Amino acid sequence: MTTTALLSGIGLGFAPAAEMSFIDAAAVTGRGGRLGNAATRSQIADIALELKDRGYQITGGGGLKKEEYLRPLGGGQKGGSYLDITAYHPKYGILRINTVDVLKDGITPTSRELKNAARIRTQINPGEKLLLIPKRK
Secondary structure (H helix, E strand, C coil): CHHHHHHHHHHCCCCCCCCCCCCCHHHCCCCCCCCCCHHHHHHHHHHHHHHHHHHCCEEEEECCCCCCECCCCCCCCCCCCCCCCEECCCCEEEEEEEEEEEECCCCCCCCHHHHHHHHHHHHHCCEEEEEECCCCC
């Protein structure tokens, strides 16, 4: 399933932005690591631009700001989570987005990604949304 279909499913629609002038070039062209490869960074930047076009304020990640870090519930250092994008809309509230690796079917997150999503859901407040979007191939 495409990013377009997933974002459309929550009423966002999606069309990659033609203009990326305000995106931090290093955030998009990086070589990997926690922030992902260049394709993933570009996808995250495209999603952030679309959210901005739809009235969301990017409060974390998206190639625009530092990623939001959710501290481990039990304290310590293990079990913390970084979100690819955290956005706020005055009508819809907080939306958190992570791009995820998927199985060959193109939609089912890997077991590692499902475990991470389950942990994140315990770290966010009730009513806040977490959207998983398959990484582009």
